[in-house]
Amino acid sequence: MVSITEKAMKAIFVFCGLAIILFLVGILYILLSNSMPGLIELGLGPFFAADRWNPGAYGEPTYSLLNMIYGTLMVTLGALIFAVPVGVAAAAYLAEIASPWEREFFKPIVEVLAGVPSVVLGFFGLVVLAPLIARAFNLNSGLNAFNGAILVGIMALPTIITLAEDAITAVPKEYRHASLALGGTRWQTIWKITTPAAFSGITAAAMLGMGRAIGETMTVLMVTGNMVARPESFLDSVRTLSAGIAIDIGDVVFNSTHFHALFVAGLLLFLITFAVNLLADILIQRKPEVSK
């Protein structure tokens, strides 16, 4: 006999599971429904036109996201250039070489770094890193893409380290045994056997780090200077998509074209990170193949 409580509890738990999917779909729906009026009014062109984001202009406001897309790309790529090699090397060390006490010591440190709020990291970039960069490159201000890239790289590091370590640890131990039994050194085993076998997982780790970097908001908002001009170099001030939304979100007029344009930026950000995360997800599910 199945009691009412049993049925009710089951229904509640099924609903909770369903709710997760609904939230993700709901986010996409809200982004679409709020950006549609803007897309219908302006079309897709103005959002990718060569002019600037200037929704407050009298006469002819412009809504180009192009410079912000460049800004996001620069900060993200700059961050990954340093975070991926460092992160993968740290993961390889933790998974393959570190003694138990080293793992016990370093893993919490990686976790604490992951826990540092982005606004604190941004504050650090603003008051410590910016003056250093300004002096090093003889600039008026150290608030630029370079500063943002360093800090966003630091933000992405823990994600990359943790996931790459999981991927390397998941490589079947037979691979290592075989390599070592054939007389390979541990160094050769790491670089010729385990890391290549974990390649898809390591790529996924880098991609999830990239997802973090693309969506990072507060840190870049505080350290990149937020100019909407086309950036020429890493020492120029840039505004990223996420920071662009954060700057305007506070005082945008509800249901104005400006409001809908912000949701277009949000939709773009969502779609990019969704694609990156989905790809990483597919790569993670791919287990290293054991040849029989």
Added chain:
Amino acid sequence: MKTEVLNRGIVFEKKKSEWRGYELVGFWALRSTLVLVLFILGVIVFDIVSKGAGVINWEFLTQPPRVGMTEGGIFPAIVGTFYVTVITIAFAVPLGVGAAIYLNEYAVQGKFTRLVRMSVRNLAGVPSIVFGLFGMAVFVKIFGFGPSLIAAGFTLGLLTLPVTVTASEEALRTVPKAYREGSFALGATRWQVVRTVVLPRAIPGIMTGTILGLARAAGETAPILATGAAFFLPHLPDSVTSQFMALPYHLFIMSTQHHAISQVRPIAYGTALVLLALVCILNLAAVLLRKKYRDRVAKGL
């Protein structure tokens, strides 16, 4: 000669000669990356502690800002962060634990559970500012909460949901199958098994997830920018529909938006230290708690 047992179950003879020539260089290069991580964290923590510690005293923690926020303390921001994280947890934990129970105890593993798990992972990757946009459109406008504690709390709740689901699922998975089978064999129903056998043993793990979610929510700024955080309020929030001051938002405005930025720099440092300490203590508590119950699970208790 020392022997070292690796977690892969092989016994290696630990010899001086194991790393030689360029391999020794490589060994140190890999090790130095972790030293770099330690160094980065050390520099950040040292800077904020050394410049923030002098500001912190009883008055700073218990008084509201005064004289155009150039003097006084950060009490309303501490209270606001506390209130908003309570709402966040009230939203995220029941839902997250419920979803985890569904995935681990009720569902037949298949396409649908894969879809739910994929949604959890993708929700975790949604940029925080997109949650801010969603919260503004749904909780502030459609639900009509206005900028408020509840709108911001729900927005942060959505953001922390993946953390609580993942941690709760891990906790449920550590409960041995034999416990469930034993209870079923004695005639217990599924809900009875979950309530009396599985959940009590999974509580420490769920607590860990809750604390991690709390830490995440307490430090987030972007989602609350347009859902309820206020620059300055003369009163503490008196209901869930009030606006509120929050530590991360306070740090943001004190370091970028205030009219006398250099004058209020010490206050910004103090706020940064309080926020960093809060988040670090929560994270550390979660790490210790997790270690404790993992050890217990490893011993088979």
